[in-house]
Amino acid sequence: MALIKIDDQEVEIAKGEVVINAAKRVGIDIPFYCYHPGMKIVASCRMCLVDMVGMPKLMPACSTTVGELPPGKKLEEKYDAVIYTDNDKVKTARRAVLEFLLLNHPIDCPICDKAGECKLQDYSYEHGNHESRLIDPKRIPEKKDLGPSIYLYTSRCIMCSRCVRFTEEISGTEELKVTHRGWHAEISVSPGKPLDNKMMGNVVDLCPVGCLIDKHEKFEGRVWNFVQTESICPGCSKGCNTVLDTMKHQKLNLEELVDTVYRIRPRENMDVNQWWICDDGRYHLEGDKKKTRILVPHLRENGALTETTWFSAVAAVSEKIKSAGAGQVVFIGSPYASNEENYLLGKLAKGLNAATDVSKPIFGDTQTFKTDMNKYPFTIESEKAPNFHGAKNALGLTDSKIDQSLSKKVVVLLGSHNVDLKSKPETLIVIGSFEDAVTKQADIILPAALFTETSGTYTNKDGLVQKFNKAINPPGDSKAIWQIMINLAQASGQDWYYETVGDVAKEMIQSVGGFKSVDLGTLYPHFVLQDEQVVA
Amino acid sequence: MAVSVKNITVPRGKNWVDNTYIIPVIKGLIITLRHMFKKPIVLYYPENKKVLPPNYRGLHMLTRDEQGREKCVACEMCSTACPADCIRIVANDSGDVWKDNFENREKHPIVFEIDELRCIFCGMCVEACPEDAIDMTDMHNLADYTRQDFIYDKERLLGVYDEYIKRHPDHAKRRDGEFKAMKNSSYFSVVSVENAKKPGGH
Numbered sequence: 001m002a003l004i005k006i007d008d009q010e011v012e013i014a015k016g017e018v019v020i021n022a023a024k025r026v027g028i029d030i031p032f033y034c035y036h037p038g039m040k041i042v043a044s045c046r047m048c049l050v051d052m053v054g055m056p057k058l059m060p061a062c063s064t065t066v067g068e069l070p071p072g073k074k075l076e077e078k079y080d081a082v083i084y085t086d087n088d089k090v091k092t093a094r095r096a097v098l099e100f101l102l103l104n105h106p107i108d109c110p111i112c113d114k115a116g117e118c119k120l121q122d123y124s125y126e127h128g129n130h131e132s133r134l135i136d137p138k139r140i141p142e143k144k145d146l147g148p149s150i151y152l153y154t155s156r157c158i159m160c161s162r163c164v165r166f167t168e169e170i171s172g173t174e175e176l177k178v179t180h181r182g183w184h185a186e187i188s189v190s191p192g193k194p195l196d197n198k199m200m201g202n203v204v205d206l207c208p209v210g211c212l213i214d215k216h217e218k219f220e221g222r223v224w225n226f227v228q229t230e231s232i233c234p235g236c237s238k239g240c241n242t243v244l245d246t247m248k249h250q251k252l253n254l255e256e257l258v259d260t261v262y263r264i265r266p267r268e269n270m271d272v273n274q275w276w277i278c279d280d281g282r283y284h285l286e287g288d289k290k291k292t293r294i295l296v297p298h299l300r301e302n303g304a305l306t307e308t309t310w311f312s313a314v315a316a317v318s319e320k321i322k323s324a325g326a327g328q329v330v331f332i333g334s335p336y337a338s339n340e341e342n343y344l345l346g347k348l349a350k351g352l353n354a355a356t357d358v359s360k361p362i363f364g365d366t367q368t369f370k371t372d373m374n375k376y377p378f379t380i381e382s383e384k385a386p387n388f389h390g391a392k393n394a395l396g397l398t399d400s401k402i403d404q405s406l407s408k409k410v411v412v413l414l415g416s417h418n419v420d421l422k423s424k425p426e427t428l429i430v431i432g433s434f435e436d437a438v439t440k441q442a443d444i445i446l447p448a449a450l451f452t453e454t455s456g457t458y459t460n461k462d463g464l465v466q467k468f469n470k471a472i473n474p475p476g477d478s479k480a481i482w483q484i485m486i487n488l489a490q491a492s493g494q495d496w497y498y499e500t501v502g503d504v505a506k507e508m509i510q511s512v513g514g515f516k517s518v519d520l521g522t523l524y525p526h527f528v529l530q531d532e533q534v535v536a
Numbered sequence: 537m538a539v540s541v542k543n544i545t546v547p548r549g550k551n552w553v554d555n556t557y558i559i560p561v562i563k564g565l566i567i568t569l570r571h572m573f574k575k576p577i578v579l580y581y582p583e584n585k586k587v588l589p590p591n592y593r594g595l596h597m598l599t600r601d602e603q604g605r606e607k608c609v610a611c612e613m614c615s616t617a618c619p620a621d622c623i624r625i626v627a628n629d630s631g632d633v634w635k636d637n638f639e640n641r642e643k644h645p646i647v648f649e650i651d652e653l654r655c656i657f658c659g660m661c662v663e664a665c666p667e668d669a670i671d672m673t674d675m676h677n678l679a680d681y682t683r684q685d686f687i688y689d690k691e692r693l694l695g696v697y698d699e700y701i702k703r704h705p706d707h708a709k710r711r712d713g714e715f716k717a718m719k720n721s722s723y724f725s726v727v728s729v730e731n732a733k734k735p736g737g738h
C-alpha cells in the first residue's frame with residue numbers, strides 16, 4: 001500500500017493499481033478513452049495525462065502505478081506520489097490532445113447516434129479548445145460495413161483501439177485490426193472475414209465515440225430522450241444484467257413512441273456478466289417483432305377463437321376448472337416466467353387442489369469465449385430460459401413431467417414456449433403473449449405481459465435471484481401474469497390479493513424454502529422502505 | 537355621524553373669455569387638425585400590409601438546399617429546445633431516398649410536424665438548429681377550420697418555404713446577417729396588393 005496525494009486528497013493505492021482507479025475512489029474523474037478495466041492497458045489516447053511531481057513529463061493515469069518510497073525519501077514527508085489532475089500543465093495537455101483527436105473529425109453530431117452519450121462531445125465541452133486551427137482540408141474517409149450488424153463511421157474514429165482489443169481479448173475472434181499508419185490509420189476487417197460473432201454488439205457500447213454504430217438501432221432515437229430501466233436478460237440461464245432504453249414519458253410530442261424498448265445494453269455485474277452481454281440477449285426483442293402479439297382475451301365459441309373480455313374469459317376458466325373436478329386439472333408453470341408468477345400459479349393450483357408442473361426450457365448451444373487475456377470467460381448457456389431453476393423452486397418441483405401432465409382433462413399453460421402437444425387436452429387454457437401452434441389449439445387465451453412490461457425476479461443457473469423492472473406498459477388488453485393469477489383466484493373463490501409484485505415476493509420468500517437466503521431489501525428496496533415507514 | 541363641511545373655491549378666470557374655455561378648445565383642435573395633414577399611421581388592412589422586420593417570428597418553414605432537398609437532418613435539436621413540446625420528428629435513413637447519399641444527408645425526417653397552435657413563436661427551434669433547416673417567416677395570419685389543420689407536416693412546411701422564397705429570393709442573405717446591404721431588398725419594399733386604396737384620403 002502506497003499513500004498518494006491527488007490534488008488535495010489523500011488516497012491509498014494498492015500495488016499494481018493504476019492511478020485513474022484510485023482517483024475515482026475519491027471522486028476525481030480523470031478523462032479517458034482507451035482505458036477499460038476489463039482489457040489490456042495500451043495508454044494510447046493520452047487523454048488521461050496527469051502531472052506527477054518528480055516526473056519529467058506528464059504521465060498517463062491509466063497505466064501509471066505507484067510503489068512505496070523508502071522512508072527518508074517520501075514527498076512532503078509522507079506521500080509516495082503527489083499528483084495534480086487539474087493544473088495548467090494538465091489542462092493544456094488535454095486541450096492539445098482533444099485538438100489532435102478532432103483534427104479530421106467530421107463533427108457530424110447532428111446525424112450521429114452517439115451524440116448525447118459521446119465522450120468526445122463531453123470532454124470537448126469540458127476540456128477542449130472549441131475551435132480548430134487546421135487549415136488543410138479534413139481527411140474524411142467513407143463509412144464501412146463491418147458485418148451483419150455493425151457500421152464503422154471511419155471518420156469519427158479516435159483510434160483508441162478498444163474495439164480491436166475486445167475482439168482480441170474478450171471474444172477471441174480477432175476480426176478487427178488497425179490498418180495503415182499515422183494520419184491514415186483506420187480500423188478494418190479482413191476481406192471475407194466480417195465482424196460476425198455472438199458478442200459483437202459490445203463494441204458499439206465500448207466505442208467512446210460514434211464510430212461503431214449498430215444497424216438495428218441506427219437513427220431510432222436521440223439518447224437524451226431515453227430513460228433507463230434495470231432489467232435481466234431472459235435469453236438464457238446466465239441471467240445477464242441489462243439496461244432497457246425507452247422513450248421519456250414526459251415528452252408530450254413523443255407520446256406514441258413511448259411504449260417501445262429501443263435498446264438493450266449491458267449493466268456491469270462482476271458476478272454474472274462483467275461488462276458484456278451476448279447478441280442473443282441484445283437483439284432479443286427483434287425476434288418478437290416478427291411474431292403476432294395476442295392483445296385481447298380469446299374464447300373458443302362454436303369451434304372458432306373469438307375475442308372476448310377479461311371478465312368472461314376469467315369466468316370461463318373457473319367454470320371449466322370447476323366442471324372438470326380437481327383431480328383432472330393441471331397448472332403448468334414456465335421457466336420463462338418470473339419466480340413470483342410461478343409461485344402464484346402454484347398457490348392458485350393448491351387452493352383448487354389441482355396438480356402443478358413446469359414446462360421444459362428450450363436447449364441450444366453453449367458457447368464460451370475464452371482467451372489467454374480474458375480473466376472472466378463469457379459463456380452463453382445452453383438452457384435458453386431465464387428461470388428454470390426458480391420456477392421449479394417456486395412450484396416445489398424437482399423436474400418437469402410435462403408429457404404426463406398434458407394428458408389431464410384441463411391444462412392451464414403458463415406460456416407456450418417449447419410445449420409439444422401430441423394430442424389436444426379436452427380443455428386447453430393458455431396464458432401467453434404470442435400466437436403459435438399451441439395457442440391456435442387453445443380454448444381460452446389470456447394475453448400476458450412480457451418481461452419488459454412487468455417486474456419480478458429470475459433465478460439464474462447459479463441460484464442468484466435477480467430483479468427485472470417494468471419499463472413499458474403492456475400493449476392492448478394484456479396484463480402481467482401475476483395480476484392474471486389474482487383475477488383467476490378471485491373468480492374461483494379464493495380470497496387473496498396483492499397490491500404489488502413486492503408483496504408476492506415477500507410472501508414467497510417467507511413460504512418457499514429455496515428463497516430463504518434472498519434479501520428482499522436489495523431486490524425491492526422501495527418496498528422495504530414502505531414497510532419501515534409503516535412501523536414508524 | 538357628524539358631517540364635515542369643506543368650502544372650496546372654484547378657480548375663476550381673469551376675465552369672461554377665460555371663463556368660456558374657448559382658447560384651450562382651439563388649442564386642442566389645432567393638434568387634431570395638424571394630424572389631418574400628416575401621413576397616417578394606420579393601414580388599410582388587408583389590402584395594404586405592414587412591412588415586417590426581417591427577424592419577425594411568424595409561421596415556420598423547412599428550408600431546402602441547392603438540390604431542393606430538405607436541409608433538415610432530423611437531429612431533434614429543435615424539438616429538444618422547444619419549450620412548448622410542439623415539434624414531432626421521426627428520423628429515417630435517407631439512403632433509399634437520395635441515391636447520392638453524402639455525409640450530412642444520411643439521415644432525414646420522415647415525419648416532421650409542428651403544432652402551430654401549441655407553438656408560442658419563441659424562435660428557440662431556429663436558434664437550436666445546426667443546419668439552418670428551420671426558420672420563421674413573416675406569415676402570421678394563419679386561419680383554418682380544424683385544430684388538426686394547424687399541425688403542419690413536412691410537406692406543408694417545405695411548401696411554406698417555396699412560397700416564401702418567391703417573395704424573398706434573397707432569404708439566404710438574411711440568414712448571413714447582411715441586413716445593411718439589403719436596403720433595396722424585398723424586406724424593405726412595401727408589399728401592396730393591387731387596387732389597394734391609397735392611404736391618406738377618406
Ligand code: SF4
Binds near residue numbers: 157187207208209212
Ligand atoms: S472504432 Fe471506436 S472503439 Fe474502435 S478504435 Fe475507433 S474510436 Fe476506438
Ligand code: SF4
Binds near residue numbers: 236280
Ligand atoms: S449470455 Fe444469456 S443471459 Fe447473457 S445476454 Fe446472452 S442470452 Fe442473455
Ligand code: SF4
Binds near residue numbers: 614656659660662
Ligand atoms: S417557436 Fe418556440 S414554441 Fe414554436 S416550435 Fe419553435 S421552439 Fe417550439
Ligand code: SF4
Binds near residue numbers: 110609610614
Ligand atoms: S430542423 Fe434543424 S434542429 Fe430540427 S431536426 Fe432538423 S436539422 Fe435538427
Ligand code: FES
Binds near residue numbers: 033034
Ligand atoms: S486512457 Fe490513458 S492513455 Fe488512453
